[in-house]
Amino acid sequence: MTTSEIPQTSDPGAGDAAGASSAALVQGWCALSLLHDRIEARIEAALHTGHGLSAREYALLDVLSRQHDGEGGHLQMKQVAGAVVLSRSATTRLVTRLEDRGLLSRYLCATDRRGIYTDVTGTGLRLLGQARPTYEAALCAALDLARRDPLLEPLVAAVPGAARHNRPKSL
Numbered sequence: 129m130t131t132s133e134i135p136q137t138s139d140p141g142a143g144d145a146a147g148a149s150s151a152a153l154v155q156g157w158c159a160l161s162l163l164h165d166r167i168e169a170r171i172e173a174a175l176h177t178g179h180g181l182s183a184r185e186y187a188l189l190d191v192l193s194r195q196h197d198g199e200g201g202h203l204q205m206k207q208v209a210g211a212v213v214l215s216r217s218a219t220t221r222l223v224t225r226l227e228d229r230g231l232l233s234r235y236l237c238a239t240d241r242r243g244i245y246t247d248v249t250g251t252g253l254r255l256l257g258q259a260r261p262t263y264e265a266a267l268c269a270a271l272d273l274a275r276r277d278p279l280l281e282p283l284v285a286a287v288p289g290a291a292r293h294n295r296p297k298s299l
Contacts, residue, residue, distance in 0.1 A: 155279075159280055159283060163274055163280050163283050166270055166273070166274060167267060167270040167271070168183060170266045170269060170270035170273075171183045171263060171267060174262050174263070174265070174266035175259055175262060175266070178259065179259040179262060181255070181259055184214065185222065186263055187212045188208070188212050188219075188226065188232075189226070189232075189248055189252055189255070189256045189259075190260075191208060192208065192246055192247065193248045195247070202237075202245045203245070203246075204243060205219060205220065205223075205244065205246075208223075208246065223246055226252070227246075230252075231248065231252035231255060232246050232248060232252055233246070233247050234247075271284050275290075
């Protein structure tokens with residue numbers, strides 16, 4: 129989807145406030161979806177090319193690398209699934225793929241033998257460390273590009289921290 133394909137709010141047939149409000153809602157949702165797709169595509173391409181990771185694989189490694197040994201520091205699979213926005217079955221398949229690559233390891237919970245936890249291996253942490261600058265650069269580049277689009281600029285402005293990554297526009 130391009131910004132020219134997003135429904136415009138100036139629908140002469142709407143004629144009333146409810147119609148205009150509905151059109152604005154649709155336009156806003158389409159713009160948000162477009163922004164997400166552009167960012168995701170940029171990150172996906174950069175991570176795949178530079179590190180052989182998908183954006184979901186990176187997200188999983190990142191989430192799991194933030195676990196700690198304190199109270200509530202280890203995530204159950206349903207919590208991991210929620211954090212990476214996948215179903216539990218898709219998350220399990222993703223964990224298995226990364227475990228097969230030596231990037232993750234699973235172990236039983238010491239207090240509840242039914243619980244299975246997942247940790248990032250040393251190899252996984254090294255790959256995550258190498259991929260993090262690529263991820264951040266791709267995210268910043270995608271936001272910078274979107275910032276130049278009048279329809280997407282307000283959404284970019286709403287992203288916490290996006291202003292820090294504002295590069296001067298070339299003349």
